[in-house]
Amino acid sequence: MTSTALQGISRLVTNDPTRGAGLLGVVEDAAVVIEGSTVSWVGPRSELGPADQLVDLGGRCVLPGWVDSHSHLVFAGDRSAEFGARMAGAPYAAGGIMATVGPTRAATDEELLARVQRLLAEMIAGGTTCVETKTGYGLDLVTEVRSARIARAAGVDEVTFLGAHLLPPEFAGDADGYIDLVCGRMLAGVLPEVSWIDVFCESGAFDEDQSRRVLEAGRAAGLGLRVHGNQLGTGPGVALAVELGAASVDHCTYLSPQDIDALAASTTVATLLPACDLSTRQAAAPGRALVDAGATVALAANCNPGSSYTTSMSLVVALAVLQCRMTVAEAVWSATAGGAAALGRTDVGRIVAGARADLHVLDAPAEDYLAYRVGVPLTHAVWKAGTRY
Amino acid sequence: MTSTALQGISRLVTNDPTRGAGLLGVVEDAAVVIEGSTVSWVGPRSELGPADQLVDLGGRCVLPGWVDSHSHLVFAGDRSAEFGARMAGAPYAAGGIMATVGPTRAATDEELLARVQRLLAEMIAGGTTCVETKTGYGLDLVTEVRSARIARAAGVDEVTFLGAHLLPPEFAGDADGYIDLVCGRMLAGVLPEVSWIDVFCESGAFDEDQSRRVLEAGRAAGLGLRVHGNQLGTGPGVALAVELGAASVDHCTYLSPQDIDALAASTTVATLLPACDLSTRQAAAPGRALVDAGATVALAANCNPGSSYTTSMSLVVALAVLQCRMTVAEAVWSATAGGAAALGRTDVGRIVAGARADLHVLDAPAEDYLAYRVGVPLTHAVWKAGTRY
Numbered sequence: 001m002t003s004t005a006l007q008g009i010s011r012l013v014t015n016d017p018t019r020g021a022g023l024l025g026v027v028e029d030a031a032v033v034i035e036g037s038t039v040s041w042v043g044p045r046s047e048l049g050p051a052d053q054l055v056d057l058g059g060r061c062v063l064p065g066w067v068d069s070h071s072h073l074v075f076a077g078d079r080s081a082e083f084g085a086r087m088a089g090a091p092y093a094a095g096g097i098m099a100t101v102g103p104t105r106a107a108t109d110e111e112l113l114a115r116v117q118r119l120l121a122e123m124i125a126g127g128t129t130c131v132e133t134k135t136g137y138g139l140d141l142v143t144e145v146r147s148a149r150i151a152r153a154a155g156v157d158e159v160t161f162l163g164a165h166l167l168p169p170e171f172a173g174d175a176d177g178y179i180d181l182v183c184g185r186m187l188a189g190v191l192p193e194v195s196w197i198d199v200f201c202e203s204g205a206f207d208e209d210q211s212r213r214v215l216e217a218g219r220a221a222g223l224g225l226r227v228h229g230n231q232l233g234t235g236p237g238v239a240l241a242v243e244l245g246a247a248s249v250d251h252c253t254y255l256s257p258q259d260i261d262a263l264a265a266s267t268t269v270a271t272l273l274p275a276c277d278l279s280t281r282q283a284a285a286p287g288r289a290l291v292d293a294g295a296t297v298a299l300a301a302n303c304n305p306g307s308s309y310t311t312s313m314s315l316v317v318a319l320a321v322l323q324c325r326m327t328v329a330e331a332v333w334s335a336t337a338g339g340a341a342a343l344g345r346t347d348v349g350r351i352v353a354g355a356r357a358d359l360h361v362l363d364a365p366a367e368d369y370l371a372y373r374v375g376v377p378l379t380h381a382v383w384k385a386g387t388r389y
Numbered sequence: 390m391t392s393t394a395l396q397g398i399s400r401l402v403t404n405d406p407t408r409g410a411g412l413l414g415v416v417e418d419a420a421v422v423i424e425g426s427t428v429s430w431v432g433p434r435s436e437l438g439p440a441d442q443l444v445d446l447g448g449r450c451v452l453p454g455w456v457d458s459h460s461h462l463v464f465a466g467d468r469s470a471e472f473g474a475r476m477a478g479a480p481y482a483a484g485g486i487m488a489t490v491g492p493t494r495a496a497t498d499e500e501l502l503a504r505v506q507r508l509l510a511e512m513i514a515g516g517t518t519c520v521e522t523k524t525g526y527g528l529d530l531v532t533e534v535r536s537a538r539i540a541r542a543a544g545v546d547e548v549t550f551l552g553a554h555l556l557p558p559e560f561a562g563d564a565d566g567y568i569d570l571v572c573g574r575m576l577a578g579v580l581p582e583v584s585w586i587d588v589f590c591e592s593g594a595f596d597e598d599q600s601r602r603v604l605e606a607g608r609a610a611g612l613g614l615r616v617h618g619n620q621l622g623t624g625p626g627v628a629l630a631v632e633l634g635a636a637s638v639d640h641c642t643y644l645s646p647q648d649i650d651a652l653a654a655s656t657t658v659a660t661l662l663p664a665c666d667l668s669t670r671q672a673a674a675p676g677r678a679l680v681d682a683g684a685t686v687a688l689a690a691n692c693n694p695g696s697s698y699t700t701s702m703s704l705v706v707a708l709a710v711l712q713c714r715m716t717v718a719e720a721v722w723s724a725t726a727g728g729a730a731a732l733g734r735t736d737v738g739r740i741v742a743g744a745r746a747d748l749h750v751l752d753a754p755a756e757d758y759l760a761y762r763v764g765v766p767l768t769h770a771v772w773k774a775g776t777r778y
Contacts, residue, residue: 084757088716122765278711279763312764315704322667327477368473374668375701376511377766 003040004386005051006062007031010365013063014042015337015350023329024367032062034357037385042351060380061366063332065129065358066313067339067349070250070271070300073116073133073156074147077103079305092280093204093232096306097137097166104137109150116154119303123311126377128301129358129384130339130348134198136162140170141186148193158343160196160226161187164206164214179210183217191221196247198226201237208236215244224344230254231276242266248298248342253277253285260286264293269342271298272334274319276308287324287331298338299331314370314378321371328368357386392429393775394440395451396420399754402452403431404726404739412718413756421451423746426775431740449769450755452721454518454747455702456728456738459639459660459689462505462522462545463536466492468694481669482593482621485695486526486555493526498539505543508692512700515766517690518747518773519728519737523587525551529559530575537582547732549585549615550576553595553603568599572606580610585636587615590626597625604633613733619643620665631655637687637731642666642674649675653682658731660687661723663708665697676713676720687727688720707763717757746775 012030014020019042020027031048033041041049077100086092104112116133123131133156135147144163151159163182171178187197197218201211205228215225224247229237231251238259241249249263250271263270272285290297299316302308310316313335320331340349347356362369363380370378382389401419403409408431409416420437422430430438466489475481493501505522512520522545524536533552540548552571560567576586586607590600594617604614613636618626620640627648630638638652639660652659661674679686688705691697702724709720729738736745751758752769759767771778 080753080755080757080761083761084717084755087710087757087760126765275764279761281711281714309762310764315764321476322670325670328473366469366473368469368476371476372469372472372668372698375664375699375704375764376515 001035002053003051004034004053004055005031005048006034006055006057006359007045007048008056008058008060009062010059011061011367012042012351013061013332013367014352015064015333016352019352023333032351032359034383034386037357039351039353039355039357041353057361059365061362061364062351063360063362063367064336064349064351065360065382065384066127066335067130067343068123068128068300068313069132069248069298069339069342070273070302071131071133072136072302072304073119074112074135074151075100075104075137075305076107076111076115077305092307098169100137100305101139101168105140105143109146112147112150113154116150116156119311120154120156124382124384124389125379126312126314127360127379127382128311128313129360129382130157130345132156132158132160132343134160134162135190136165139163139165139168141181141189144186145189148190152193158196159194160198161190161194161218161223162198162200163187164199164211166200166205175206175210179213182214187217187221195224196226197223198228200228201240202228202231202235203233208240211237211240215246219244226250230259234259238262242268247344250300251276252290253282255286260289260293260295263290263295269296269298269338271300271342272320272324273300273302273308274324275310275312275316276302278319278323279308279310284323287320287326291326291330296338296341297330297334298342299335300339315374318371318374322374328371332367332370357383359383390424391442392440393423393442393444394420394437395423395444395446395748396434396437397445397447397449398451399448400450400756401431401740402450402721402756403741404453404722405741408741412722421740421748423772423775426746428740428742428744428746430742446750448754450751450753451740452749452751452756453725453738453740454749454771454773455516455724456519456732457512457517457689457702458521458637458687458728458731459662459691460520460522461525461693462508463501463524463540464489464493464526464694465496465500465504466694481696487558489526489694490528490557494529494532498535501536501539502543505539505545508700509543509545513771513773513778514768515701515703516749516768516771517700517702518749518771519546519734521545521547521549521732523549523551524579525554528552528554528557530570530578533575534578537579541582547585548583549587550579550583550607550612551587551589552576553588553600555589555594564595564599568602571603576606576610584613585615586612587617589617590629591617591620591624592622597629600626600629604635608633615639619648623648627651631657636733639689640665641679642671644675649678649682649684652679652684658685658687658727660689660731661709661713662689662691662697663713664699664701664705665691667708667712668697668699673712676709676715680715680719685727685730686719686723687731688724689728703759703767704763707760710760711763717760721756721759746772748772
């Protein structure tokens, strides 16, 4: 197998504290060898052996590719005008999701796939090499199954079933009837395509009991658990996620002290979505308090047409630093290794021998520039599974 | 002269309310004709006459190029580590400027020029076609004059003398002696290169009396007036700027009700720097209150190595919307026509016959996407003075 050695790396973020300095396991003046889709060697350049190809990165910083563990890419329609109206004064509410459901049901498979592919291309151009995405703009059997298939066909790394995103109008006044459908035929239909089940446990979406039913049905079907919770106010989402051992609870914008303690004592990752909080003009999520308490924090972009139509994980990292008051090292860790933890993966989010060769080369000598130069596109090159983009 | 017609413009922001709809004077399905460095015709595509060349923009939105009326591009050194330390807890203070002064004094003209050129290239790649920049990292006669010459040589549109940026250590305890130098030999030395004088009127920099001396000396020498004020707390900067009829007072993060009233009743533009407020973890400037009061607001990136090392006016517009609570139209106006007003120019910031052909083509059908897709690079193409970049 052909080996490619990358050198000229000013700082290599390995996320392996046994190999380098600090939380990020930084190796200075480093080299990395890729064979096929995998990293085969990592170390100081002075110890680099022979390789078939040599690429000099000119003194740039290399990170693991972003692991974006929360997105909603399968949708149709355009909500930019709704966004503009909101910026002129209208508030954000969970019900806005319905504006996307009609166009998504009406779209062809080809239209939906083309949009997912366009957004995935934008993500990889911005350094994101591992992506989770969710169903949840169909809210009927046919469209939820189509959505899951399309996400899988597009090559998304992790697909999540989010039939319980919002109560569709056909079930107005009969939330329990809809939950029956989600836990029954809908779950059975999507099951071959998905690894995870998720529920929007929030005022205006689903309550604690309904959320519990969804998660328990998913677990019984062999799926991992994720929860949308505590986005628009405090609520039962975090406590439920921790109780059921969910891999992640996402948003966490409004947390009680008890929520923070529960997360810190659990294996459930707190996934923050700072671009969503910014885009909905909400408060910044308590990143500093979560890290200080000892919780595992992930960062994700939450790309979706309503509350956060961005794919930029570099912006998310900058916002986590500038608004959630995390350090740059904490934010970079959370957007790589933290995202991997939220997805239960060990093959991504680290640059170590045996990991998938997902590398993000910055046009900067150090990771600090991601926040220091907020808004400036800093992605110089990307490798995903050993292929350069 | 060769004429080039641009069509396939979904929305053309002219900033001429007599030509199109709303504050931005939007023409839908529009065309623009460029001859040489100038716009020669603007209107609906259906009325477009013959032209030598035809460019189809594929249904994209076209804005005037950003007018970035506040930057500090002439400097040397690297403050990313200081930034990282600040993000780990150290506060921002005006004195940080001194960290840049030593390296700037020590740098060669070629090094300084190369940095300015690199940043100008980054700006134009992000849609910025008119740039103001300041001296102020020399703080001695030789380096201030060198800085002004280098800015001029690099092709910056407007050069501002900011000898009164901070008191240099050679004058510790003798601020009045330094002001004598600024108003005397330093001003005389830079005068052939600059159009504006500026002063950092802030606790830790220069007080009201010192600031007044600097501004009056500049006015006597024929320069226009600008003020840095109210960045780190309320203070006399805004009132002084209004009293002296300055073209702009910049930062305006902390304003009293009296400051807002004074700005609204004046011709002084309030220039907000939201990326700086974000990067220093400060409160958002009161954009909404200023617009509601009737003040003229400009938006600028304040690219500098200490408090805001970004060139992204698209991010600035998004932050003005999402954090300062301006509408998208208000923010786009402020980052184009508002910046032009802050620089006393009528040839930029508008797309009308006779204006400089500075055009910013978005990879999006409408200007709302600048905030809706915050963080996603949306610049598709840029024309500056009729040349495509």
